[in-house]
Amino acid sequence: MSDKFVPYHLCDINNPPAHLDGNQKLNWIRAAKKAKKNYQYQQQHPALDIPTSFYEIIYVNKYTTTETMQKLINHVRNCNEFTFDTEDEKSTKQLALIQIQTIPQ
Known part of the structure; x- marks a missing residue:
């Protein structure tokens, strides 16, 4: 894994990587927003543990x-x-x- 890898939930959504083109930036932003929301859900709701x-x-x-x-x-x-x-x-x-x-x- 690259040292430059940053989890989506820690990324600045308004600052996608510069090397991406227009469509790639939109996809990156969409994925980053989704990951951030999922991370927030994980923090709010504990994992379901069934005995x-x-x-x-x-x-x-x-x-x-x-x-x-x-x-x-x-x-x-x-x-x-x-x-x-x-x-x-x-x-x-x-x-x-x-x-x-x-x-x-």
């Missing part, structure tokens, strides 16, 4: 038992809200992960 006793991580793969799968099915039947997040392997475009978060009733 591990409130959730359970279960990895499902070809070795997952029928008993575990039945437990998951029963859990999902008692949920009314879900979030799904998928990740894929960029080089092969193969699905690598499906993350499901549930909120029981």
